[in-house]
Amino acid sequence: MRDVAQRAGTTIPTASKVLNGRSDVSDETRTAVLEAVSELGYVRPAGRSIADARGDDAFVDLVISGIEGTWANRALSGVEQAAVDAGVDLVVSVARLPDEGWLTRLLARPSRGVVLALVNASAPQLNALQAAGVPVVLLDPVSQPPASVSSVGAANWAGAHAAAEHLLGLGHRSLAVIAGRREHLYSQARVDGFRSAVGMHGDRPVPRVAFADWKRDRARQAALELFRTAEPPTGIFACSDHMALGVYEAAEECGLSIPEDVSIVGFDDLPEGEWVRPRLTTVEQPIADMGSAALRMLLRLRSGSAAGTLREELSTRLLLRESTGPATG
Known part of the structure; x- marks a missing residue:
């Protein structure tokens, strides 16, 4: 943490505030700390996630790019069903562009992990979650996932x-x-x-x-x-x-x-x-199945029953209806 603060040009308590989701930090300082975390590869010591440190009742997060439309509803239903089956609580947040406040809000809570659905999180944001000891699974990743981040997608x-x-x-x-x-x-x-x-x-x-x-x-x-x-x-x-x-x-x-x-x-x-x-x-x-798979993967990472980076790709299939027919002429 001392190295992070030095690289960001701030104090150790201020750097700690950023990684704990405190709002009393300027946007400029927050960006500098997140970039320093990314550059240095800082990770909170094992067993010292925000949730562990506080000893609070914890939950898992779903951060989604929007809740309008059938895709979002199906993804949400799949994640929620898997959470119910596992007996864990779920908090849903919307990451509306250009607002990036979802990261600060998430770090301020005792989250046990997060599923990011169609959210194109930057490297500093992903590294900040890793540094805070918050496991991450990308659901239908928008860009190529980093080697260190697990993901669930479709074929x-x-x-x-x-x-x-x-x-x-x-x-x-x-x-x-x-x-x-x-x-x-x-x-x-x-x-x-x-x-x-x-x-x-x-x-x-x-x-x-x-x-x-x-x-x-x-x-x-x-x-x-x-x-x-x-x-x-x-x-x-x-x-x-x-x-x-x-x-x-x-x-x-x-x-x-x-x-x-x-x-x-x-x-x-x-x-x-x-x-x-x-x-x-x-x-x-299989949108709902993808959501369920992402939540189950997150819980495996959280429990330590899965090691390393996980990848899962669910199969797709062609459904024949009446909008296609033989070419004419």
Whole structure:
């Protein structure tokens, strides 16, 4: 702690305040201490987590990027069910950008560990949790997890590969992908998996890719641009069901029938995919199971029954419905 304080240009008590989540520290000082922790690799001595030091009744935390939408609800239900099964209490926080106060709030509580769901935590933030003796599991990590941090995800590459094989098997040659964000790990994996399947068929053109930031309206706009080209795609893979609904809207605006004029495949298997007509063919992602697996992994790390960094990838599967059909023309 003395080395951390010296590197951050502050006092030992102030550095300790930061790692205990105290609010009476300036943002500048807090940032300097977290960076020093990251650079020096400081870790609180074994058995001296915040919860252990206080002797308080402790709980586990779920920090999620947002609670709106079906994905968040399913992830929350999976984490909560696993917590109930294990007999531990759960505290839920929302990490809304650009607010990074979730870390300070978490450090101020006697947390036994945290599941970070779709939260792109920085290296200093992850190192601060490690330094405080708080185990971390990333649920559906946004970027490549550090070697020292455990994670639970889905077989994104394999799911997208299956989606492409399905469209190729129906005879579609002109294909396109509506992706999320270019820098998101799971978006990259889905694009790569789809492209890989198409690449195995040497006679098929490379699929066009548009990025829509996981937003329905931007997916609609991207699909409109694709449909208005000289050679519009006859098969579209949307990297989320939410964006697939935007493709539905674009097809309707352009007077295209699904699946007669264009086949559409989504990803997630959200209830909305069964509400639309025709029902959406999609890749099922076991979101609730992923949440449960993340909480169980956290408890194993906390108890010491698991050593080192853990990785778990749950399988996906293609669900065939009515939004895909044979290519015509």
